[in-house]
Amino acid sequence: LLVGISDTSLADSISLSQVASVSGADALVSAPPYYFATGQPELAEFYESLIPQLELPVYLYNMPSHTKVNFAPSTIRRIAENEKVIGFKDSSSNGTYFQQVMYEMRDRKDFSIFVGPEEMMAEVVLMGAHGGVNGGANMFPKLYVDLYNAAATQNMAEVKRLHAIVMQISATIYSVGSFGSSYLKGVKCGLSVLGICNDYLAAPFNKFDEEHRNRIRLAIENLPL
Amino acid sequence: LLVGISDTSLADSISLSQVASVSGADALVSAPPYYFATGQPELAEFYESLIPQLELPVYLYNMPSHTKVNFAPSTIRRIAENEKVIGFKDSSSNGTYFQQVMYEMRDRKDFSIFVGPEEMMAEVVLMGAHGGVNGGANMFPKLYVDLYNAAATQNMAEVKRLHAIVMQISATIYSVGSFGSSYLKGVKCGLSVLGICNDYLAAPFNKFDEEHRNRIRLAIENLPL
Numbered sequence: 001l002l003v004g005i006s007d008t009s010l011a012d013s014i015s016l017s018q019v020a021s022v023s024g025a026d027a028l029v030s031a032p033p034y035y036f037a038t039g040q041p042e043l044a045e046f047y048e049s050l051i052p053q054l055e056l057p058v059y060l061y062n063m064p065s066h067t068k069v070n071f072a073p074s075t076i077r078r079i080a081e082n083e084k085v086i087g088f089k090d091s092s093s094n095g096t097y098f099q100q101v102m103y104e105m106r107d108r109k110d111f112s113i114f115v116g117p118e119e120m121m122a123e124v125v126l127m128g129a130h131g132g133v134n135g136g137a138n139m140f141p142k143l144y145v146d147l148y149n150a151a152a153t154q155n156m157a158e159v160k161r162l163h164a165i166v167m168q169i170s171a172t173i174y175s176v177g178s179f180g181s182s183y184l185k186g187v188k189c190g191l192s193v194l195g196i197c198n199d200y201l202a203a204p205f206n207k208f209d210e211e212h213r214n215r216i217r218l219a220i221e222n223l224p225l
Numbered sequence: 226l227l228v229g230i231s232d233t234s235l236a237d238s239i240s241l242s243q244v245a246s247v248s249g250a251d252a253l254v255s256a257p258p259y260y261f262a263t264g265q266p267e268l269a270e271f272y273e274s275l276i277p278q279l280e281l282p283v284y285l286y287n288m289p290s291h292t293k294v295n296f297a298p299s300t301i302r303r304i305a306e307n308e309k310v311i312g313f314k315d316s317s318s319n320g321t322y323f324q325q326v327m328y329e330m331r332d333r334k335d336f337s338i339f340v341g342p343e344e345m346m347a348e349v350v351l352m353g354a355h356g357g358v359n360g361g362a363n364m365f366p367k368l369y370v371d372l373y374n375a376a377a378t379q380n381m382a383e384v385k386r387l388h389a390i391v392m393q394i395s396a397t398i399y400s401v402g403s404f405g406s407s408y409l410k411g412v413k414c415g416l417s418v419l420g421i422c423n424d425y426l427a428a429p430f431n432k433f434d435e436e437h438r439n440r441i442r443l444a445i446e447n448l449p450l
Binding site for chain 2: 093096102106122124156160164
């Protein structure tokens, strides 16, 4: 159980980590402060201040579309000199960058590297990454576990069969709606259609209306699952 | 033999294609007009004007860092309704986008999809892409052909061995210099060090100085080739 502690404030990140710790989280996930864009030395210094004040191990989370900065591979290496930093999740969608991080950390067998975008999960696992933290896995966990296992065991026929279903989810569920929030609203609406949880979103977002919900319902019915 | 005809001017693109045609090119490569950023309908209309005026088949070239626009997958599909459009090269480095294009064009077995960044070549070929158009292949063609063949035949041990060499090229040759031109200058300087051609670059760029050239020479000597 990984809990996000990303915040623009160092003090609030620490408070969030304490709530996670007493609530039984296994580890923390932290994206950089996301209002002002940070430079690489500032990014390293932020984590060098934060990490000693955390009780749990931490995964670094690269989300440049929201934080306006990418962790440079050498910055990840510097921050990961602290053994409490046990891994990295990349949601940049940048496949070149992902391989550069893998290469930079190639001698750190104790350090895990995960990908956010599920469209890339199969290929990065084939190349040696440790897995995905994929939104769609909230709706269809077995599909994503099966795809991971197929890639980890290099069962290519199964990789291609299951990857095509993940691409259908991407093309038909995350494409509903017109804004940057489509993916988020699509997953939450899908979870509600499936009866897993309701589709309430924190401000500033609202759930999909009935027309959009019907498109999501139809997309789910059309999946070969 | 593929020849680029990218230009900001429709008339000049056509002229370039005529030179390519009489000089024996097999096909043309065209990135969108790259000064003003185009919208998707404008992009489609540009190619619907251009393509009937070309004698050779065409590959579309996605290079958003320079053209300020990505071909939407549906725009590629629309442009590729003309059978003279035989493929697509993507240099966005966006692995999610690449898979979305592959998914959009999945029923077009006659349409080829290539990746620009060599750091991603192995993984996309494993997932069914048709190959790479990789800068490093100018310096070390056998390495890239071997990596392609290993990925196309799913020889994973060989993929990982050769991919590590490609990543070493990326980390030690393309990282010399401080500007966006590092990759371009690195490839040209490497070609010169290897005695394949000189390192002259068209304006506004200049070749690396002696200090940078020595770093490139050392990087090449250190490759396990």
